[in-house]
Amino acid sequence: MCTIQRILEVRMGIHYLFLDMNAFFASVEQQLRPELRGKPVAVVPMLAETTCCIAASYEAKRYGIKTGTQVQDARLLCPKLEVVEARPKEYIRIHHQILRAVDTVLPVEAVLSIDEMVCKLMGREKEPAHARKLGEQVKEAIYRHVGDQLRCSVGLGPNRFLAKVAAEMHKPDGLTLLQLSDLPHRLYSLHLRDLPGIGPNMEQRLFKHGVTSVEQLYRLSVQQLARVWGSQIHGFSWWHRLRGADLPEAPTRRRSLSHSHVLPPVFRSEAGARAVLTRLVHRAAARLRHEGYWAGSVALFVRFLEGAEKRSWEAHSRIQPSQDTLSLLRVSLQLWQQKPEGSPFKVGIVLGHLIPELELSWPLFESDQKLVRLARAMDQANGKYGPQALYFAGMHRTEQSAVTRIAFSRIPDLDLPDI
Numbered sequence: 182m183c184t185i186q187r188i189l190e191v192r193m194g195i196h197y198l199f200l201d202m203n204a205f206f207a208s209v210e211q212q213l214r215p216e217l218r219g220k221p222v223a224v225v226p227m228l229a230e231t232t233c234c235i236a237a238s239y240e241a242k243r244y245g246i247k248t249g250t251q252v253q254d255a256r257l258l259c260p261k262l263e264v265v266e267a268r269p270k271e272y273i274r275i276h277h278q279i280l281r282a283v284d285t286v287l288p289v290e291a292v293l294s295i296d297e298m299v300c301k302l303m304g305r306e307k308e309p310a311h312a313r314k315l316g317e318q319v320k321e322a323i324y325r326h327v328g329d330q331l332r333c334s335v336g337l338g339p340n341r342f343l344a345k346v347a348a349e350m351h352k353p354d355g356l357t358l359l360q361l362s363d364l365p366h367r368l369y370s371l372h373l374r375d376l377p378g379i380g381p382n383m384e385q386r387l388f389k390h391g392v393t394s395v396e397q398l399y400r401l402s403v404q405q406l407a408r409v410w411g412s413q414i415h416g417f418s419w420w421h422r423l424r425g426a427d428l429p430e431a432p433t434r435r436r437s438l439s440h441s442h443v444l445p446p447v448f449r450s451e452a453g454a455r456a457v458l459t460r461l462v463h464r465a466a467a468r469l470r471h472e473g474y475w476a477g478s479v480a481l482f483v484r485f486l487e488g489a490e491k492r493s494w495e496a497h498s499r500i501q502p503s504q505d506t507l508s509l510l511r512v513s514l515q516l517w518q519q520k521p522e523g524s525p526f527k528v529g530i531v532l533g534h535l536i537p538e539l540e541l542s543w544p545l546f547e548s549d550q551k552l553v554r555l556a557r558a559m560d561q562a563n564g565k566y567g568p569q570a571l572y573f574a575g576m577h578r579t580e581q582s583a584v585t586r587i588a589f590s591r592i593p594d595l596d597l598p599d600i
């Protein structure tokens with residue numbers, strides 16, 4: 182290949198590799214339990230006929246079962262369905278193994294959810310042939326280091342957006358490359374909802390503006406896109422992203438952090454609920470420090486169970502920015518005193534007005550610094566000696582109550598104590 186052609190290929194080339202695990206939770210179960218391999222499997226958050234599937238193996242998808250299908254309906258669609266209870270800790274453990282496996286080929290630039298990550302390509306890696314080879318190597322590394330039941334779809338594209346679109350184009354086990362020369366015609370067969378960032382509401386808005394296909398979306402000018410999205414910036418970035426421009430991602434900033442818990446019957450008393458709340462504060466504070474934020478407000482909410490009627494109460498308080506467990510606990514317990522009488526059914530805490538650590542104006546008062554140091558020492562001890570090594574007396578004996586929860590958008594770090 183001549184040099185000029187190579188330079189052009191690098192400049193116009195493939196900048197991102199996007200990786201999406203296929204039917205992730207179900208595949209992990211099939212990996213860990215060989216008796217489930219090749220069978221229709223649905224993963225559920227709890228074993229109850231009224232709950233919904235949170236993942237379906239490809240064998241189950243063939244029967245029309247998908248995320249969100251109710252278990253009783255899923256059994257009607259497929260009587261031989263294997264219904265298994267989710268094991269969040271195993272999925273997190275395997276997620277970290279996948280990260281390590283991918284890292285043997287390419288550094289992971291960003292983890293977008295428990296089953297999605299993105300790598301940035303550099304230099305010659307951007308040449309299409311080279312990029313495709315890396316995609317194959319990443320898949321191979323996952324099969325070899327993590328397990329052969331773990332299939333993924335890899336998308337390669339000139340920006341993150343198009344790399345994700347490419348990954349969505351072939352499932353399962355796809356490897357799709359989208360080059361600038363493929364645009365826009367290769368996307369014309371997609372539905373608007375196939376594009377990341379277009380959900381049901383946005384789709385409706387596009388319909389109202391007369392846009393019902395990807396081809397029509399491509400015909401809109403920056404100004405027209407800005408009108409649909411109601412924002413000049415969004416109009417600009419959509420126009421350019423659709424055409425392959427590698428625009429900087431808008432930094433996502435967390436505004437609040439919350440933890441809540443439905444109380445098991447034995448904790449539905451004043452003392453029980455207070456102990457669980459203490460535990461939630463402890464947990465939320467550890468998460469706050471782990472993610473590098475300070476909280477400027479604390480809100481509590483309690484839902485009461487009284488016959489058929491559900492009553493709820495909430496209270497909040499602005500505070501001097503805090504990050505340590507003890508300060509947040511003090512405020513929470515002060516708010517708790519305002520709570521009306523009743524039989525609590527669910528308790529929760531929201532840490533709000535978050536300030537990223539880097540934006541915080543220092544110095545803090547000496548007394549505050551001591552509390553932060555104490556809290557960080559507790560995090561370290563809990564990380565090292567186990568989740569129950571150090572805790573506040575108020576949460577004693579609540580360890581069975583608050584279990585690890587999992588969200589697609591957030592991956593609990595296993596190094597963080599499961600408190």
Ligand SMILES: [Mg+2]
Binds near residue numbers: 201202203204205296
């Ligand atoms: Mg996936």
